[in-house]
Amino acid sequence: MSTRPGRTSAQPPQRTDARLNRERLLATAQEVFAEAGPEASLNEIARRAGVGPGTLYRHFPNRSALLTAVLRDRIETLCETAEELLSAESADDALAQWLHGFLAHARLNKGMGGALMIEEPAALGIDCHQLILHSAAALLSRAQQQGTARADLSADDVIRLVVGIALSTARTEDPGQPDRLLALVLDAAHRPPQGSA
Numbered sequence: 001m002s003t004r005p006g007r008t009s010a011q012p013p014q015r016t017d018a019r020l021n022r023e024r025l026l027a028t029a030q031e032v033f034a035e036a037g038p039e040a041s042l043n044e045i046a047r048r049a050g051v052g053p054g055t056l057y058r059h060f061p062n063r064s065a066l067l068t069a070v071l072r073d074r075i076e077t078l079c080e081t082a083e084e085l086l087s088a089e090s091a092d093d094a095l096a097q098w099l100h101g102f103l104a105h106a107r108l109n110k111g112m113g114g115a116l117m118i119e120e121p122a123a124l125g126i127d128c129h130q131l132i133l134h135s136a137a138a139l140l141s142r143a144q145q146q147g148t149a150r151a152d153l154s155a156d157d158v159i160r161l162v163v164g165i166a167l168s169t170a171r172t173e174d175p176g177q178p179d180r181l182l183a184l185v186l187d188a189a190h191r192p193p194q195g196s197a
């Protein structure tokens with residue numbers, strides 16, 4: 001009877017199960033919050049994730065902890081995407097693609113993520129505003145270096161414009177309006193051709 005090997009091999013699966021449960025809860029919470037908003041039922045999230053409420057509360061002791069984890073996960077994903085887009089051939093396309101993703105993120109959170117980044121940058125335990133700003137600055141700077149983006153435009157300008165679009169279209173009945181407004185921002189961000197009046 002080998003007690004030691006049994007104990008050694010029993011510990012990693014527990015950690016793996018806990019990690020998988022947490023990931024499943026986070027993914028499910030993103031879906032449910034997107035459907036029903038931040039006041040969605042936590043019991044419904046646990047049910048859809050295939051775990052009991054006790055498992056949910058072990059990972060996320062309250063609604064705020066779960067919302068924070070969801071927002072933090074989305075922000076980290078946005079920053080990773082920006083990092084990948086820095087190697088794209090077209091700096092303009094990379095900036096546009098990332099800003100579309102950022103707009104979707106801010107709208108999905110019904111403006112909550114955008115408002116937190118501007119009003120309470122430390123609310124998630126990380127400086128969300130700085131993380132987002134750093135990602136936007138890297139992509140914008142690359143477009144400016146290629147000479148296709150206005151030199152007088154700052155990353156903070158762009159972020160505030162996109163957050164403004166998210167907040168102002170939170171209840172729009174026109175599903176195409178957010179993308180049209182972002183297209184106007186992107187158009188304004190382009191550097192005027194040399195010699196134009």
